[in-house]
Amino acid sequence: MDLNYDKIIMDVNKMELLIEKLNNQMEGITYYNNKITFVKNALPGEIIISDNIKNYNKYNVATIKEITKKSPLRIKNKCPYFNECGGCSLQHVDYKNSLNLKYENFLNLLKINKIKCENLEIIKNKNSFGYRNKIELKIKNFQIGFYKNRSHELIEIDKCLIAKKSINDCLVQIKSLNIKNGDIEIRSNYNDEILLIINTLDKIEININNLKKHLKLVGVILNDKIYYGDNFFYEMLNNLIFKVSYKSFFQINNYTNELMQKIVLNNISKNAKVLDLYCGVGTFTLNTALKAKSVYGVELSVSSIENALKNKKINKINNVEFFQGDTSKIVNKIGNDFDTIIIDPPRSGLNKKTREYLLENNFKKIICISCNPITLVRDLNEFKNKYNIEKIYLVDSFSYTFHNECICILNLKEKLC
Numbered sequence: 001m002d003l004n005y006d007k008i009i010m011d012v013n014k015m016e017l018l019i020e021k022l023n024n025q026m027e028g029i030t031y032y033n034n035k036i037t038f039v040k041n042a043l044p045g046e047i048i049i050s051d052n053i054k055n056y057n058k059y060n061v062a063t064i065k066e067i068t069k070k071s072p073l074r075i076k077n078k079c080p081y082f083n084e085c086g087g088c089s090l091q092h093v094d095y096k097n098s099l100n101l102k103y104e105n106f107l108n109l110l111k112i113n114k115i116k117c118e119n120l121e122i123i124k125n126k127n128s129f130g131y132r133n134k135i136e137l138k139i140k141n142f143q144i145g146f147y148k149n150r151s152h153e154l155i156e157i158d159k160c161l162i163a164k165k166s167i168n169d170c171l172v173q174i175k176s177l178n179i180k181n182g183d184i185e186i187r188s189n190y191n192d193e194i195l196l197i198i199n200t201l202d203k204i205e206i207n208i209n210n211l212k213k214h215l216k217l218v219g220v221i222l223n224d225k226i227y228y229g230d231n232f233f234y235e236m237l238n239n240l241i242f243k244v245s246y247k248s249f250f251q252i253n254n255y256t257n258e259l260m261q262k263i264v265l266n267n268i269s270k271n272a273k274v275l276d277l278y279c280g281v282g283t284f285t286l287n288t289a290l291k292a293k294s295v296y297g298v299e300l301s302v303s304s305i306e307n308a309l310k311n312k313k314i315n316k317i318n319n320v321e322f323f324q325g326d327t328s329k330i331v332n333k334i335g336n337d338f339d340t341i342i343i344d345p346p347r348s349g350l351n352k353k354t355r356e357y358l359l360e361n362n363f364k365k366i367i368c369i370s371c372n373p374i375t376l377v378r379d380l381n382e383f384k385n386k387y388n389i390e391k392i393y394l395v396d397s398f399s400y401t402f403h404n405e406c407i408c409i410l411n412l413k414e415k416l417c
């Protein structure tokens, strides 16, 4: 957004601050005492007054007391906790504008890092509210909620608008469990079944029959032990079934997860030999096996790999092998007879050994999936001399928050083929 500074008249006596742009966490950037200052829920071009500016080593954090010049993009946020909660960061603009801001922000990140990609497409979420299949809550002194932005102070909530209805129904029931302190995770699958994971030092009695009256309860896990039912449920993506244990990773948005599976499948050639690193319970592994000649999946988490092996059986897919272990060790043993590599690392990005393995071998195609644009561009920078970035899909799996999923399609440069 171009700011017309000539027309902006600020009253310096009122300590007005001009928001210049957004940072990667979608916080407004301004300058106070010549120091970069972040302002949550502020938009580019706005002028705000703050009476609360916290001074950190390298930056300040300011909160909004009053907005003296509002952005035309600003709308009233739906969620009553938005101004304090650390979860969402874009509920003060409508969905279409939130996508535009994310798109611009990502383009800018590519530009700063000198990463060329002519083809960047943003993929929308079908339901921008009510999409999350998992939430993690804190309980402090009988209050249940999330942490406030950049703090460990709790904000008590009755409902989370970006979570699925089945999760909010569960939240209502948890309030009656009378837990004083602890953590709770609620997971809900494609069929709205619930897995409830509780960690607390309090002695608690859970009335399962009462919970079952209100919820499709599949299991309760208390302090890592099954208290009721099962410690897993089944998920479904594009007609494949996945067993998912309470400890195993599964993407939090089933709608965009299905789209991501389709994008990856479209970029796999028939008869490809695929290696899926960081494969979780085998979602990309088993989906791509429908088209590829063979797929090898590698995953560190024992529960995920147990699920993946089971998922191979349930879906009767035979051209797949799974290996449990750290990618940095497995890549040394697995050989290099692959033409397509899928990588979907945790937020920290690729580890050194895996990066070296990918750079040493001339794999024809690398499909990089990432939920952290910062480590993604660091990794893309390593590949950009050998690979053309044919396309990047920015997938809005985490609507109204600053997070995204990215799928980058990298093709080996012709002279290296």
Ligand SMILES: C[S@@+](CC[C@H](N)C(=O)[O-])C[C@H]1O[C@@H](n2cnc3c(N)ncnc32)[C@H](O)[C@@H]1O
Pocket (backbone or CB within 6 Å): 249, 250, 251, 278, 279, 280, 281, 282, 283, 284, 298, 299, 300, 301, 304, 325, 326, 327, 328, 344, 345, 346, 347, 351
């Ligand atoms: C972002 S998740 C992706 C999982 C899967 N591709 C999916 O979409 O469901 C990253 C996965 O990497 C696994 N992981 C983390 N560090 C690892 C490592 N060093 N080696 C192998 N897997 C690792 C995690 O357990 C997690 O399942």
